[in-house]
Amino acid sequence: MSDTIFGKVIRREIPADILYEDDQTLAFRDVSPQAPTHFLVVPKKPLTNLLDSGQEDTLLLGQLLQAAVHAARTQGLADDGFRVVINIGADGGQTVDHLHVHVLGGRHLTWPPG
Numbered sequence: 001m002s003d004t005i006f007g008k009v010i011r012r013e014i015p016a017d018i019l020y021e022d023d024q025t026l027a028f029r030d031v032s033p034q035a036p037t038h039f040l041v042v043p044k045k046p047l048t049n050l051l052d053s054g055q056e057d058t059l060l061l062g063q064l065l066q067a068a069v070h071a072a073r074t075q076g077l078a079d080d081g082f083r084v085v086i087n088i089g090a091d092g093g094q095t096v097d098h099l100h101v102h103v104l105g106g107r108h109l110t111w112p113p114g
Contacts, residue, residue, distance in 0.1 A: 006042045006098040019074065024060055025067040027103075036106030037075050037082070041068045047099040049088045068103050077105035085113070 009016045009028060016028040019039055030038040043060055047053050053061060065084070072082050082105030087093040 004046075004096050004098040006040075006096055006100060007046060010042065010044050020067055020071040022063070022067060024063050027067055027071040030102070034102075035083075035104040035109065037077060038102065038104050039071060039075070041071065041101040041103065043099055048097045049094060049099050050086060051088060052099065064099075064101055068101050072103055072105065075105070077103070081105065083109050083113075 005014065008014045010026055018026065018028045020027040020041075024044055025041055026044060027039055027041040030040055041064055043064055045057070045060060047057065050061075068084055072078060082103055085102040085104065086099070087095075087102070
């Protein structure tokens, strides 16, 4: 398991407000929210980012997005919409070296983002 902060959340070594879990993914609230609703969805498999994934991870990546959709629905984001973001590398804004999906909603989000 990855020794990042997300690996520690997955192993329950540090607390998190968990919104959804299945055998391959975990969704929990972001500790530094950028929108009224902001949570992360991570694979339990330690992948650094999308570039670290391979053909063998195709189903896992689909499960990651399905977990994001499920958690977004339970958080009341389905009617008005939400944003799904995956940051890759330093220039892409990735700050934790464990693949994670940001789900943001609860307000109108502008474009471009940053």
